[in-house]
Amino acid sequence: MLSVTQMSYKISEEGNISTVFLNGEIDMDVTEKAKxxxxxxxxxxxxxxxxxxxxxxxxxxxxxxxxxxxxKALEHNTKVVVKxxxxxxxxxxxxxxxxxxxxxx
Amino acid sequence: xxxxxxxxFLVHTASLKEVRTFSRDVFDKLNLNNDxxxxxxxxxxxxxxxxxxxxxxxxxxxxxHMQIKISLTGDQLEIGFYDKGKPVVAENIQHRKLxxxxxxxxxxxxxxxxxxxxxxxxDQQQWVNHLVLTKKI
Numbered sequence: 265m266l267s268v269t270q271m272s273y274k275i276s277e278e279g280n281i282s283t284v285f286l287n288g289e290i291d292m293d294v295t296e297k298a299k300x301x302x303x304x305x306x307x308x309x310x311x312x313x314x315x316x317x318x319x320x321x322x323x324x325x326x327x328x329x330x331x332x333x334x335x336k337a338l339e340h341n342t343k344v345v346v347k348x349x350x351x352x353x354x355x356x357x358x359x360x361x362x363x364x365x366x367x368x369x
Numbered sequence: 370x371x372x373x374x375x376x377x378f379l380v381h382t383a384s385l386k387e388v389r390t391f392s393r394d395v396f397d398k399l400n401l402n403n404d405x406x407x408x409x410x411x412x413x414x415x416x417x418x419x420x421x422x423x424x425x426x427x428x429x430x431x432x433x434h435m436q437i438k439i440s441l442t443g444d445q446l447e448i449g450f451y452d453k454g455k456p457v458v459a460e461n462i463q464h465r466k467l468x469x470x471x472x473x474x475x476x477x478x479x480x481x482x483x484x485x486x487x488x489x490x491x492d493q494q495q496w497v498n499h500l501v502l503t504k505k506i
């Protein structure tokens with residue numbers, strides 16, 4: 265029997281900033297869902313904040329979502345800010361040497 | 370403490386969480402520190418993801434299973450991955466350059482960063498691919 269990977273999200277809007285609160289584990293099973301949530305917000309040209317305080321695990325697929333979001337933001341003259349990254353996720357971001365590329369706060 | 374545990378998983382992205390849970394459960398028995406445990410779980414998850422993504426590329430809803438075997442003998446950790454997907458050509462596997470920032474191509478890099486060695490063995494009749502990751506812990 266397959267276990268279901270749980271990733272949930274909540275979006276808040278304030279001025280020109282959309283904040284996506286992601287929750288759970290970000291792996292290959294949920295990357296399409298994550299992109300469906302994040303990329304349309306980026307395409308509006310708004311600044312998008314990704315709050316990862318409740319993301320306990322992220323693998324290379326999740327890192328790809330962060331890179332794609334960041335690059336899409338550059339195309340639309342805006343930015344994606346990655347906020348409140350947990351220690352375990354930060355380790356993966358640093359392993360990919362992306363801490364200077366992504367906007368981490 | 371020596372240990373050897375294996376488990377079969379349906380080849381599907383929805384199995385990846387189960388792979389991580391199995392791995393964490395085994396490493397909990399070994400009393401590894403959390404940082405090392407997280408790294409090893411990531412390496413295992415990336416290798417399992419590669420089975421789904423590459424060995425079974427283009428295959429929808431297979432009923433095939435892959436097997437993961439975690440063994441510790443002394444201080445030598447060995448993790449075996451067995452699958453019946455398309456044969457992997459080890460020479461063709463390479464991660465992207467880190468300064469070429471784009472989505473994808475990092476899983477193999479993570480595995481190489483975390484583990485001491487990653488070798489495809491041609492020693493199986495029952496399976497097609499047999500990847501062995503090793504690390505001295």
